[in-house]
Amino acid sequence: MTVPKNRLALGTSRRRSGESAHGALSTRLRSAILSGTLPPNARLPSARALGLELSLARGTIVGVYERLESEGYLVARGAAGTFVSACLPAGTTPAPSPPKSQGARRASSKLDAAPVARSFQVGVPAVESFPSHIWSRLLARHSRRATARDLARADPCGDPALRGAIAAYLAVSRGVVARPEQVIVTAGYQGALGLLCAAFPGPQHRAWVEEPGYQFTRHALTLAGLRVQPIPVDDEGIAFAGRCSNGPSPDLVFVTASHQMPLGMPLSLARRLSLLAFARARAALIVEDDYDGEFHYASRPLPALASLEPDGPVIYAGTFSKVMFPGLRLGYLVVPEGVRERLERVATLLTPASGFAAQAATADFLGEGHLARHVRRMRRLYAERREALLSALAERASDELLVTPRGGGLLVLARFAPDRQRSDQDVVRRAKALRLSPTPLSVCFSHVPRRGGSGLLLGFAGLHPSRARAEVDRLVSAIVASPLV
Amino acid sequence: MTVPKNRLALGTSRRRSGESAHGALSTRLRSAILSGTLPPNARLPSARALGLELSLARGTIVGVYERLESEGYLVARGAAGTFVSACLPAGTTPAPSPPKSQGARRASSKLDAAPVARSFQVGVPAVESFPSHIWSRLLARHSRRATARDLARADPCGDPALRGAIAAYLAVSRGVVARPEQVIVTAGYQGALGLLCAAFPGPQHRAWVEEPGYQFTRHALTLAGLRVQPIPVDDEGIAFAGRCSNGPSPDLVFVTASHQMPLGMPLSLARRLSLLAFARARAALIVEDDYDGEFHYASRPLPALASLEPDGPVIYAGTFSKVMFPGLRLGYLVVPEGVRERLERVATLLTPASGFAAQAATADFLGEGHLARHVRRMRRLYAERREALLSALAERASDELLVTPRGGGLLVLARFAPDRQRSDQDVVRRAKALRLSPTPLSVCFSHVPRRGGSGLLLGFAGLHPSRARAEVDRLVSAIVASPLV
Numbered sequence: 001m002t003v004p005k006n007r008l009a010l011g012t013s014r015r016r017s018g019e020s021a022h023g024a025l026s027t028r029l030r031s032a033i034l035s036g037t038l039p040p041n042a043r044l045p046s047a048r049a050l051g052l053e054l055s056l057a058r059g060t061i062v063g064v065y066e067r068l069e070s071e072g073y074l075v076a077r078g079a080a081g082t083f084v085s086a087c088l089p090a091g092t093t094p095a096p097s098p099p100k101s102q103g104a105r106r107a108s109s110k111l112d113a114a115p116v117a118r119s120f121q122v123g124v125p126a127v128e129s130f131p132s133h134i135w136s137r138l139l140a141r142h143s144r145r146a147t148a149r150d151l152a153r154a155d156p157c158g159d160p161a162l163r164g165a166i167a168a169y170l171a172v173s174r175g176v177v178a179r180p181e182q183v184i185v186t187a188g189y190q191g192a193l194g195l196l197c198a199a200f201p202g203p204q205h206r207a208w209v210e211e212p213g214y215q216f217t218r219h220a221l222t223l224a225g226l227r228v229q230p231i232p233v234d235d236e237g238i239a240f241a242g243r244c245s246n247g248p249s250p251d252l253v254f255v256t257a258s259h260q261m262p263l264g265m266p267l268s269l270a271r272r273l274s275l276l277a278f279a280r281a282r283a284a285l286i287v288e289d290d291y292d293g294e295f296h297y298a299s300r301p302l303p304a305l306a307s308l309e310p311d312g313p314v315i316y317a318g319t320f321s322k323v324m325f326p327g328l329r330l331g332y333l334v335v336p337e338g339v340r341e342r343l344e345r346v347a348t349l350l351t352p353a354s355g356f357a358a359q360a361a362t363a364d365f366l367g368e369g370h371l372a373r374h375v376r377r378m379r380r381l382y383a384e385r386r387e388a389l390l391s392a393l394a395e396r397a398s399d400e401l402l403v404t405p406r407g408g409g410l411l412v413l414a415r416f417a418p419d420r421q422r423s424d425q426d427v428v429r430r431a432k433a434l435r436l437s438p439t440p441l442s443v444c445f446s447h448v449p450r451r452g453g454s455g456l457l458l459g460f461a462g463l464h465p466s467r468a469r470a471e472v473d474r475l476v477s478a479i480v481a482s483p484l485v
Numbered sequence: 486m487t488v489p490k491n492r493l494a495l496g497t498s499r500r501r502s503g504e505s506a507h508g509a510l511s512t513r514l515r516s517a518i519l520s521g522t523l524p525p526n527a528r529l530p531s532a533r534a535l536g537l538e539l540s541l542a543r544g545t546i547v548g549v550y551e552r553l554e555s556e557g558y559l560v561a562r563g564a565a566g567t568f569v570s571a572c573l574p575a576g577t578t579p580a581p582s583p584p585k586s587q588g589a590r591r592a593s594s595k596l597d598a599a600p601v602a603r604s605f606q607v608g609v610p611a612v613e614s615f616p617s618h619i620w621s622r623l624l625a626r627h628s629r630r631a632t633a634r635d636l637a638r639a640d641p642c643g644d645p646a647l648r649g650a651i652a653a654y655l656a657v658s659r660g661v662v663a664r665p666e667q668v669i670v671t672a673g674y675q676g677a678l679g680l681l682c683a684a685f686p687g688p689q690h691r692a693w694v695e696e697p698g699y700q701f702t703r704h705a706l707t708l709a710g711l712r713v714q715p716i717p718v719d720d721e722g723i724a725f726a727g728r729c730s731n732g733p734s735p736d737l738v739f740v741t742a743s744h745q746m747p748l749g750m751p752l753s754l755a756r757r758l759s760l761l762a763f764a765r766a767r768a769a770l771i772v773e774d775d776y777d778g779e780f781h782y783a784s785r786p787l788p789a790l791a792s793l794e795p796d797g798p799v800i801y802a803g804t805f806s807k808v809m810f811p812g813l814r815l816g817y818l819v820v821p822e823g824v825r826e827r828l829e830r831v832a833t834l835l836t837p838a839s840g841f842a843a844q845a846a847t848a849d850f851l852g853e854g855h856l857a858r859h860v861r862r863m864r865r866l867y868a869e870r871r872e873a874l875l876s877a878l879a880e881r882a883s884d885e886l887l888v889t890p891r892g893g894g895l896l897v898l899a900r901f902a903p904d905r906q907r908s909d910q911d912v913v914r915r916a917k918a919l920r921l922s923p924t925p926l927s928v929c930f931s932h933v934p935r936r937g938g939s940g941l942l943l944g945f946a947g948l949h950p951s952r953a954r955a956e957v958d959r960l961v962s963a964i965v966a967s968p969l970v
Binding site: 117124127128130132135136139140143144146148150151152153154156187188190191193194197198201202216219220223224225325326327328329330345346348349350351352353354355356357358 | 602609612613615617620621624625628629631633635636637638639641672673675676678679682683686687701704705708709710810811812813814815830831833834835836837838839840841842843
């Protein structure tokens with residue numbers, strides 16, 4: 001459907017003085033979209049036509065469209081025009097709206113009932129900004145063109161086209177040079193863990209994990225029965241030096257080198273080099289969980305650890321959950337030649353890659369440059385959201401929370417002020433009652449320390465800048481309701 | 486594109502006497518499709534129009550279309566008409582054809598270069614008869630309609646709609662009554678094995694497998710480090726009675742109850758009941774690998790073992806590889822309540838289900854009745870192909886091979902005649918040189934017995950009835966070239 005121009009009328013009589021035409025039109029459009037007056041997929045008038053209608057410069061309309069596009073309300077589809085996004089931003093509150101038609105009510109109540117992510121949730125990217133129309137076109141293309149060969153088999157290590165596209169993407173974006181055969185496609189990062197645990201089964205294998213670290217890795221390895229040893233992290237990353245001379249060698253060392261999860265700093269270059277030397281000396285494998293290495297705001301992202309040494313002792317684990325969307329459930333390992341056959345055999349017999357259609361569509365998404373464009377756009381969007389969250393925290397929460405901003409990632413770590421220590425688990429329980437979802441820092445520890453173990457991980461990927469202050473205010477209300485300890 | 490009626494002209498002057506109009510038109514159409522004269526997706530004239538044109542009864546044309554549809558050359562799309570299949574039958578030899586246009590040559594050389602399955606290959610269904618147009622419509626529907634919620638997460642145990650659809654399907658088709666929460670979606674049967682191996686890791690867990698049995702199961706469990714014990718199979722199925730009184734209890738007992746793989750007979754009712762009692766007494770779990778329980782020709786399929794006892798000690802493993810297509814890589818486990826949480830936790834942390842789109846499309850494929858219709862059609866098609874193979878074997882290979890036909894499945898087991906014993910591995914090597922792919926029976930044994938361990942598994946799912954005799958002749962030439970032992 002195409003939206004009639006008169007439904008976008010600014011109602012100039014109601015325009016408050018001092019509010020710019022740009023701001024007024026933006027507000028009106030957002031409200032019309034949230035209320036369902038402009039339903040998903042509706043096409044907007046061209047900037048020229050709407051400018052003539054509203055007596056505004058075409059440039060003003062273009063600016064408004066671009067802004068709402070960056071916010072996820074609108075989607076530009078080239079020559080086809082500009083459309084209301086099929087997926088509204090997560091957690092938006094519908095504006096008060098006049099009585100709707102049945103159709104509009106159904107559409108909007110479906111969205112109301114299904115908030116995608118609560119504020120501060122970690123691990124869910126801004127899916128409403130994902131170019132679903134491109135994705136759905138690629139997927140439809142591959143389901144239509146499926147040959148009998150496509151139907152008859154799926155390579156358990158992944159679609160060859162996707163493995164090639166990943167190798168090409170990594171060389172450019174992360175400096176990792178690998179042949180397509182070294183890429184094994186998995187069911188996201190979890191599937192990669194399953195593959196590694198099947199190849200290095202417990203209890204005869206030993207894994208080192210960062211302390212604090214990504215709780216999911218620790219839980220999965222423990223469930224699989226590996227001997228899991230937490231290794232403390234300092235300002236330069238995993239501090240394993242003390243473990244070198246004594247004790248049994250690890251088989252796998254899991255590190256988050258780009259942005260340590262949850263502390264945020266990168267693994268220093270010196271530490272990277274000594275970790276590589278250690279792994280070679282002990283015949284251990286480093287597993288580099290590069291969960292959001294693409295997102296770096298202050299400077300260029302650091303190259304991956306796996307890029308430092310050709311065919312070094314590093315298994316690189318990547319995922320499309322953050323850079324595309326989690327529901328895709330696709331990830332990959334880039335494996336050194338020495339363990340390739342072993343891992344291929346495990347993939348074939350126990351942890352095969354998923355069906356061909358989504359893989360083939362993902363290969364095109366990479367190969368046609370959509371992923372690189374999307375990551376560039378998201379880097380700008382996340383930089384804005386991070387900035388808005390940091391400002392709001394500084395402005396509204398500085399009595400309670402101390403934040404040391406890091407250069408990358410999709411979350412901010414906030415610690416409680418020294419004289420205002422609280423149980424992070426208790427704060428999070430209270431926040432959840434307000435429909436906020438911060439993550440307690442303490443879950444990242446296997447043994448929570450007395451000092452420095454309490455804090456909040458605040459995801460900002462889904463946090464709209466215009467709501468940052470209000471959401472921080474609500475978070476502060478949950479914090480101050482929690483007793484001091 | 487629509488095919489002009491004159492391109493289907495029968496060339497009556499060249500029609501050999503004695504050949505029926507039905508036969509002549511069928512032959513002409515097959516040859517036109519194989520040569521690329523009728524390209525994939527071309528729409529055929531209506532039966533009425535073509536009948537008028539060729540001065541044949543409409544009923545004759547309808548009969549020819551139906552026959553070619555059942556053979557996989559044509560696809561009926563309801564009111565839209567009849568179309569050339571987008572995926573030509575596997576392993577077809579293009580008929581001699583006049584010089585083609587560039588486009589047609591490209592299309593056909595692509596198919597020539599990609600034979601889907603060689604004759605006698607086990608495990609690949611007749612994918613050319615799969616209704617790809619329905620599948621691609623369903624997949625496109627779900628990729629277009631993806632909500633932000635769909636993008637943001639995928640349930641690691643499987644899409645709720647698919648779990649519900651599987652539960653409903655199993656109740657009708659296999660007598661298995663389960664709640665949707667008991668269904669866990671996996672990456673095919675291999676993924677189900679990966680999930681079970683992660684939940685019952687080696688070496689502290691023990692698995693019994695059938696001897697002979699499905700080699701894939703044995704290899705996967707061995708790779709995962711479980712203690713694997715082969716249990717002999719007799720005419721009634723797994724003969725575990727001798728193991729009851731002594732020796733350690735198994736944790737998992739893998740059985741192919743519908744059609745024993747590779748011998749073909751069902752697990753007898755008496756044996757089913759005693760196996761259930763044994764499992765209860767020893768706190769073991771039976772894993773019922775129902776790999777092709779849908780395909781039974783002589784009578785109604787036996788209900789699944791899992792249907793005998795509500796919430797009994799049975800994990801039911803099903804797959805869509807045979808009833809839909811292997812490239813989908815979707816399977817499932819139906820799990821008893823007692824182990825549900827344990828398996829859910831493993832699925833979440835180590836072996837999550839794949840992305841949502843293919844799962845949602847599969848849910849609709851089941852829910853809208855397409856799967857039941859497709860299985861009914863395939864049962865007829867496979868019955869014909871099995872009959873053709875059995876006739877050809879009786880007619881052309883009875884000196885060399887002994888066949889005891891069983892009531893179901895997608896393969897025939899042929900043993901060498903008593904005085905004509907050969908190495909099945911050697912025969913298979915020679916057959917592969919002729920581009921035939923039988924499977925040697927001996928791979929199904931962990932210890933190949935001196936007598937009865939050699940034979941050939943002949944898959945018939947992709948074997949066109951018209952080629953059965955010729956392919957059996959070629960197989961016999963590979964057999965007689967192999968030395969007697």
